[in-house]
Amino acid sequence: MNSPQQSVIFARDITRSLPMGKTVVHALRGVNMQVNKGEMVGIIGPSGSGKSTLLGIIGGLDKPTSGQISIDGVDISKMNEDQLTEIRNEKIGFIFQFFNLIPTLTAQENVALPIQFARHRQFSPDKRAKDLLKLLGLGDRTHHRPSELSGGQQQRVAIARALANNPPLLLCDEPTGNLDSESGELVMKTLHDIRREYGTTIVIVTHDAKLAGQADRVLTLIDGQINENTMVPA
Numbered sequence: 001m002n003s004p005q006q007s008v009i010f011a012r013d014i015t016r017s018l019p020m021g022k023t024v025v026h027a028l029r030g031v032n033m034q035v036n037k038g039e040m041v042g043i044i045g046p047s048g049s050g051k052s053t054l055l056g057i058i059g060g061l062d063k064p065t066s067g068q069i070s071i072d073g074v075d076i077s078k079m080n081e082d083q084l085t086e087i088r089n090e091k092i093g094f095i096f097q098f099f100n101l102i103p104t105l106t107a108q109e110n111v112a113l114p115i116q117f118a119r120h121r122q123f124s125p126d127k128r129a130k131d132l133l134k135l136l137g138l139g140d141r142t143h144h145r146p147s148e149l150s151g152g153q154q155q156r157v158a159i160a161r162a163l164a165n166n167p168p169l170l171l172c173d174e175p176t177g178n179l180d181s182e183s184g185e186l187v188m189k190t191l192h193d194i195r196r197e198y199g200t201t202i203v204i205v206t207h208d209a210k211l212a213g214q215a216d217r218v219l220t221l222i223d224g225q226i227n228e229n230t231m232v233p234a
């Protein structure tokens with residue numbers, strides 16, 4: 001078994017319990033997971049099984065109740081909010097089902113924003129945003145606002161934004177859940193291209209077994225626990 005230092009994601013005995021009125025929901029019940037550099041891993045499982053909760057913990061948006069989580073060799077379990085913000089900005093790109101773009105900003109401004117916030121800035125925000133949008137086939141949409149773009153185009157802007165600071169890890173929560181099948185396939189193709197080009201490690205939560213089958217490995221979450229099956233890519 002590899003050490004936390006060699007893995008992009010290294011999770012040990014992660015639990016997450018959430019208060020719900022007078023009771024407690026045990027959303028994660030001892031998750032172990034390890035993802036190596038450049039892997040594409042799918043996560044499937046029924047609604048409510050803990051997929052988004054797990055992704056939030058891997059991405060430093062939420063903290064585990066107990067357990068250890070390291071990202072790119074760094075233990076984030078006990079980091080404070082400022083340290084987590086920096087890790088999120090520099091090491092992790094998020095892609096969500098509902099795109100989560102800022103409606104008042106243009107495509108280019110949305111993509112440039114994480115670069116403007118970066119503490120260790122690697123890129124010129126405007127140039128990098130333009131280059132990424134071009135890479136994603138949106139070179140002629142840089143000045144459009146989200147409401148002036150199709151769903152598939154908005155998700156490609158969101159992918160460009162996730163890549164803005166060249167993170168080693170991309171976390172995608174139902175990235176095609178809100179798209180027609182053609183746009184969904186284009187988004188998946190884009191993710192494959194990015195992995196090939198930059199060696200980015202990608203985790204994709206999906207309800208779609210066919211999409212999950214495109215990953216190297218598929219983890220199934222049931223009731224807050226992981227089952228690993230090795231699936232042959234489709």
Ligand SMILES: Nc1ncnc2c1ncn2[C@@H]1O[C@H](COP(=O)(O)OP(=O)(O)OP(=O)(O)O)[C@@H](O)[C@H]1O
Nearest residue numbers: 018019020025027046047048049050051052053054
């Ligand atoms: N803020 C919260 N407070 C209380 N319970 C929560 C909270 N967020 C999630 N839960 C509960 O934790 C469990 C896991 O939720 P989670 O959103 O991770 O599921 P999921 O697998 O992503 O589901 P879906 O496929 O529907 O998106 C669910 O039972 C849910 O009701």
Ligand SMILES: [Mg+2]
Nearest residue numbers: 051052053173
């Ligand atoms: Mg979810």
